[in-house]
Amino acid sequence: QQQVKQSPQSLIVQKGGISIINCAYENTAFDYFPWYQQFPGKGPALLIAIRPDVSEKKEGRFTISFNKSAKQFSLHIMDSQPGDSATYFCAASGDFRGGGNKLTFGTGTQLKVEL
């Protein structure tokens, strides 16, 4: 019930294209949904985050779409660039007993943007 399912496992997109990564969750107690970007040899870094009270959040080329009834959310990367090539993780957190802002991560999507 604590799982966050993420797809696809890997993604190849042409430069300038749109990258779309999808996640689904089961536990309705989750109320904060961040996306992290991880480059090789680095720790994950927060990219963008959303709460269930909004259906979309946009920051630059990155957009989160959120469907509360379906318990799904997705990351859209517009005008994808080679520098976006990285592993992307969706995550979720909630007001559980203990573990404050502990994050439950998806399994990751390895994105490659080709020239």
Place this chain on the structure above:
Amino acid sequence: ETGVTQSPTHLIKTRGQQVTLRCSSQSGHNTVSWYQQALGQGPQFIFQYYREEENGRGNFPPRFSGLQFPNYSSELNVNALELDDSALYLCASSAGLADYNEQFFGPGTRLTVL
């Protein structure tokens, strides 16, 4: 402002040994969380420390233990190492327990158990 640092970068141990990993939190942060990231997987929550007290634990056995010091740096200790403990161990610090307190991750410690 110094970011989250972890030491050592890499570590090789043999099964049954014990290991201590260290994390220095970002300046002004009082909360440290530890995660285990197996190869090709997402990070999994091990436990969290807030102002030197454990504040939640994930599904990890008691041989995984930790400490947080008065300067909010932290240690992760793993006893009786098993082959499956081979992973990247990530430390993240934040300015509090609220979900809007962004967690800043260190580069991790790569542990290999032979």
